Amino acid sequence: MKRYLLTSIIAMIMLTSCNSQNSEKMTQKISENSLISSTSESNTTTNNNTNTTNTTNSNSQNTSTDVSNEYYNAKAEKEAIEIQIEKLEADYRVGKISKEDFTAKKIELEKQKDILDNTEDQLEHVVENSNNNISTTGNTVENLIEEKRNLEIEDDTLDREEDILENDYKQNKITKEEYIQKQKDIEIRKSEIETREEQIEKELEALGYDD
Numbered sequence: 059m060k061r062y063l064l065t066s067i068i069a070m071i072m073l074t075s076c077n078s079q080n081s082e083k084m085t086q087k088i089s090e091n092s093l094i095s096s097t098s099e100s101n102t103t104t105n106n107n108t109n110t111t112n113t114t115n116s117n118s119q120n121t122s123t124d125v126s127n128e129y130y131n132a133k134a135e136k137e138a139i140e141i142q143i144e145k146l147e148a149d150y151r152v153g154k155i156s157k158e159d160f161t162a163k164k165i166e167l168e169k170q171k172d173i174l175d176n177t178e179d180q181l182e183h184v185v186e187n188s189n190n191n192i193s194t195t196g197n198t199v200e201n202l203i204e205e206k207r208n209l210e211i212e213d214d215t216l217d218r219e220e221d222i223l224e225n226d227y228k229q230n231k232i233t234k235e236e237y238i239q240k241q242k243d244i245e246i247r248k249s250e251i252e253t254r255e256e257q258i259e260k261e262l263e264a265l266g267y268d269d
Contacts, residue, residue, distance in 0.1 A: 129181040130249075134242035136174040138234055141227055143167050185249075199267045206258045209251050216244050216251075 143164060150160040197205070223244070227237040 125181055125184050129178060129185045130242045130245050131238070132174045132177040132181070133245050134238045136171055136178065137224075137241050138227070138237050139167050139171045139174065141224060141237075142234075143171075145228060197261070199262060199265050202258050202262055202265075202267075206255060209255055209258075213248065213251050216248055220244050 146155075146160060146163055146167070149155050150157070155163075220241070223232075223237060223240050226232045227234070232240075
């Protein structure tokens with residue numbers, strides 16, 4: 059009888075020990091799974107934040123580009139309307155159109171010009187701020203002076219191209235759409251040149267150069 063009780067007690071102790079070990083293993087497994095899940099969620103959150111930042115930067119750049127395009131389109135189209143008004147006045151002076159037609163068409167063109175003027179004024183400061191975000195180049199005085207000289211030559215060339223383009227449009231050698239696109243390209247490049255020339259002046263001043 060005593061031997062039986064002793065055997066039962068030993069069996070119960072072993073069973074309790076086994077259950078305890080299994081419980082510990084299960085607890086450890088749950089902890090490991092929780093750690094893996096937490097790490098995975100943390101990585102996912104980090105990736106999402108990175109993607110959000112990249113998307114925000116991309117959207118900001120796209121918005122700036124859209125504003126810039128709208129601004130230069132408005133400038134070029136306004137130039138086209140001013141030429142149209144000049145042509146209209148010339149036609150009226152030589153008797154090609156009646157006073158009534160002249161007045162009505164000019165009023166309409168002036169309205170369009172005013173709208174474009176307002177658009178240009180509203181967007182101008184945004185484009186100017188965007189142009190001013192260009193960093194310095196770290197060039198020498200000699201290189202900066204040479205670059206400035208080349209920019210002045212290019213600007214003179216663009217002025218001549220602009221005059222030719224205006225004459226071509228006045229003489230109906232190109233369409234309004236062609237004029238606006240080419241004038242827009244000229245306006246963009248002239249703006250870039252102006253901005254770079256201002257930067258060169260600042261860089262030269264920082265280097266102690268005084269012309």
